[in-house]
Amino acid sequence: MLENFTFENPGFFWLLALLPLLAAWYFWKKDKQQAELRMSSLKGFKGTKSILPTLRHILIFLRLLALAFFIVAMARPRTTDVTSRTSSTQGIDIVLAIDVSASMLARDLKPNRLEALKEVAAEFIQDRVTDRIGLVVYAGESFTLTPVTSDKVVVLNALKDIEYNNVIEGGTAIGMGLATSVNRLKDSNAKSKVIILLTDGVNNAGFIDPLIASELAVEYEIKTYTIGLGSNGMALSPIGTLPNGQFQYGNVPVEIDEQLMQDIAKTTGGRYFRATNNEKLEEIYEEIDALEKTEIEELKYYNYEERFRPFLLIGGLLLIMELLLRFTIFRSFI
Template sequence: MFRFGEPLYLYLLLVLPFLVAFYLYSNYRRRKKLRQYGDPVLMAHLMPAVSKYRPDVKFWLMWSALAMIIFMLARPQFGSKMETVKRQGVETVVALDISNSMLAQDVTPSRLEKSKKLISRLVETFNNDKVAMIVFAGEAFAQLPITSDYISAKMFLESISPSLIATQGTDIRGAIDLAMKSFTPNEGVGRAIVLITDGENHEGGAVEAAKAAAEKGVRVFVLGVGSPDGSPIPVEGTNEFRRDKDGNVVVTRLNEEMCREIAQAGNGMYVRVDNTNNAEKALNAEINKLAKADVETQVFTEFDEQFQVLAWLALLLLAAELMILNRKNPLFKNVKLFK
């Protein structure tokens, strides 16, 4: 595993674009002043020792050396040893509805995009916890096995879209059943299923599945995304809306009654997701109430410093910058490396 021991130093990289801009502006001012003295071609003949390209080469060498030094200060490291450690945490399986109805835009920017942002912020609050991710429509499959790798969890979010599942529909029961199989066998760990859907359940058994999960100590929280008033479903890549076989625009509505029934059966809580952060706050508060137990996690415990390579590169770049003169060296007048 790669990491930076002092990542705050990476903010110094923001200085580099300003250095480039300052250098380019200085060159512009210098050329402008030279033109005030006379014709540039004539001036070049009057100053035969002046190199056109050497100052640029020296600048970029110095600029690259500075970049290497900044990365060196951030202490790049590679993990060299993995150990199993125990930490206090909970296990959460997020089941995300990716049926076509989640493309509706009654929640900004859409039901699906709002849900993905909510999951991303939820993962950011985890500390020593484990998370798994399931996506479902007409069927369900595991997008991410249960893990403490929050970076991977957020990366997987980016690729989620309704095109991942060819079978359309909303099989909530299948999602809950698969979520139950995703937990680790550890005893005494607080467990939760976070079901994010618009509640348009086209299959049966969702309430029964939530009740069975609650009987095993797993709480089922339901986040209802959308509006009870409904919204048309956009066709991706077009300005059209989905229509039924009779040519009428299909309107999808949030089924809050179904969502409440599932949450009640699962000994959880139902929260409606709107354009505020209220749902996120309510969910975080409930998950924090879950019993925390020892969770085994594979982590890197030893890291080898890799700054030496960057230090040598910076040293070589600085040496090259010092060896290149601003003016042409008469000893090498026949060498055409720089004009």
Template sequence: MFRFADPYYLYLLIIIPLLIVLFYYGVYRRHQNIRKYGDPELVKHLMPTISKYRPSIKFWILLSALVLVALLLARPQFGSKMQSVKRSGVETMICLDISNSMLAQDVTPSRLEKAKKLISRLVDTFNNDKVGMIVFAGEAFTQLPITTDYVSAKMFLESITPDLITTQGTDIGGAIRLSIKSFTQQEEVGRAIIIITDGENHEGGAVEAAKEAAKKGMRIFVLGIGSPDGSPIPNGEGANEYRKDSEGNVIITKLNEEMCQQIAKVGAGAYIRVDNSNSAERLLNDEIAKLSKKDVESQVYTEFDEQFQVIAWIVLILLILEMLILERKNPLFKNVKLFKNN
């Protein structure tokens, strides 16, 4: 992969066409001035040491050197070679409920937006850890495979909306089973599955999936978000009207804490209630810190290698060549020619 570390210097190349125009304008003016003295062919014999081609050669050599200097300042680099490195950390799969009930606003600004902000701050605390994201509603799919690329993790997080999944429901079991398959095969690494959900319209099978994860050494932390008292679901973010059932009644969504606690218990983890404070974030960070850390093998890009040395040598050679080429013909060659004619 090729790139320029400081591409702004490439704007210097804008002056190249201008220099070419000025050079040829100068050539034109010189020819016009010669014509004022007489026939160019006759004047040519009066100036035997003046070379017709050498000034152009010197100009193009100097112009080439200028182009290469601009490229040199832009710092051309090659890289992108994959390399395995050892990092000390844990592996975390975050499962985010994106069903329509997560649009409820019993936590500010909404359950889903509160969850996304919590995940973003959690990712900011990671250091040499791996993280992946799964979104689920009536079904689950991987939004981000497990990685150490935290920038991509936050970028994918911003794009998450309930529109990603049309099938409604809360398939926590499917999210857990998909998480189990998403971890690396390295042994003795602390692994956590973080489930952020209101637990409503639970599809079933979550407890069995949580037991399976616990047997494989994974700990499940369930973050229950919302109010047990319930809240209406807006018809979109910030809407003044709420979703209604087939009979015209406003739908009230409630946090299913009992189910969340049961999953966390059999998953050898902990249940944490998410409210409008930051207490859930602190508690979760404490739990993640307790997990065993081990060197985790990661694939990362090697740093880009600077390639300016080759260009610098070419520039130096061109400048020396430009200095050695004289604009006038060498009288020595003229004497040699006369000597041969004699």
């Protein structure tokens, strides 16, 4: 609650600096406030001890405290309730086309290429609050994992469940992955349509030429960002299967058809990126996120509730208490 507590007239707090001065003035003048009677002898007067003369100083404390509450009330304390409404003026539909071939298990990214991609892509999806996102996976063939949707929970759960299996035909059908992604977006009414196509290999499967698929993307005004995933040189990749069903790993050359990926990006008005490690992959998705920004209109509504009344009431009660004590219990000492 204190985070929303503000003061409309904070300048009145300067008056609080006067209170210590008033207290000092009182204690300097207190001995002169009582009339003095000089007598040659006090014999014959019975001495009495009372704590009231000492307690009479509570009166100035009550008055100063009352003034402090009045000053806070004049500063107009209030709480602010802020509500906001956002509306997207330019929605973007995005399809992530992900290579799930066996080479995506290579360990040049940690823990492997596929898991590194899933982690970075999840952050990207969460950041696209007002956009619709779909997932396409491909190896030797391609299929839609989730259609374009605004339900980020569905997309994130589907992304989390992506893993390599031998159900999909082996190979890397870049053209089919791109064509399936275009098919997901061609009927979209979004102001902007984007494909993020990622692969770690060369087009060696499928019956659709990647350049033909890129021309389809141009026809439907779909921009394509391409990402080549894999370190330069050699990478520890699956080269066979052991008797226990586990993959056998060995160092193999990293082959990415960068020229093809550059041509697809250039043809569709996108850009090509090369991710050689986890950090670079994250930077690429951040850059794409910055390039494809959704225009958002945000309206904020402020509801103010005045809170000076309690301070005014407490100050008044303290002042009344001071006056009652002054003219009753401490009347003989004033």
